[in-house]
Amino acid sequence: PDAWTALARLWHAGTEGLGDTPCQGLRTQELQCFRSDGGLALLRQLDRPGILTLRSGADSQPAWVLLVGLDAQTATVSAGSGATQTVSLMTLSKQWTGEFGTLWRTPAGFPAKGATQAWLDEQLARLLPEPAAPLPAKVAAFQRSQGLRGDGVPGPITLMQLNRAANIDEPRLAAATRP
Numbered sequence: 001p002d003a004w005t006a007l008a009r010l011w012h013a014g015t016e017g018l019g020d021t022p023c024q025g026l027r028t029q030e031l032q033c034f035r036s037d038g039g040l041a042l043l044r045q046l047d048r049p050g051i052l053t054l055r056s057g058a059d060s061q062p063a064w065v066l067l068v069g070l071d072a073q074t075a076t077v078s079a080g081s082g083a084t085q086t087v088s089l090m091t092l093s094k095q096w097t098g099e100f101g102t103l104w105r106t107p108a109g110f111p112a113k114g115a116t117q118a119w120l121d122e123q124l125a126r127l128l129p130e131p132a133a134p135l136p137a138k139v140a141a142f143q144r145s146q147g148l149r150g151d152g153v154p155g156p157i158t159l160m161q162l163n164r165a166a167n168i169d170e171p172r173l174a175a176a177t178r179p
């Protein structure tokens with residue numbers, strides 16, 4: 001929970017009372033938790049701070065660090081103290097399981113279908129030249145433009161990428177800072 005609280009602070013979310021179920025508490029602030037084992041490629045694509053699950057041995061308990069910066073060779077992470085450390089991606093890969101968690105901002109009215117569809121339509125109309133296409137076709141075109149599978153279903157990754165393309169104010173990964 002401490003890692004989720006630190007991540008929530010980067011999103012300027014209230015952290016009072018998040019307790020043992022931070023993802024539940026953050027929903028009231030139009031934030032959703034997203035968890036994946038998609039590894040570094042997905043983290044780069046999403047371009048947002050995230051919580052990395054680390055293990056130091058086969059039987060060890062997991063530990064978590066907050067990824068705040070990333071470049072071609074290094075990652076900048078923050079542990080519980082808030083101090084940051086830059087590590088090589090090779091070093092990180094020896095302990096990182098590929099699992100991570102992050103946050104994303106939901107459209108107003110989410111998950112109500114009508115409100116979400118209206119928001120999607122509005123955002124895609126700004127980004128795509130085919131305004132007359134049906135919504136699933138526009139979603140699929142946007143997904144393909146982002147290197148995603150063009151299935152026309154606006155799941156969390158699609159909505160995160162749409163937020164980024166629409167310049168929604170969300171935290172981004174910084175370039176890793178060299179020591």
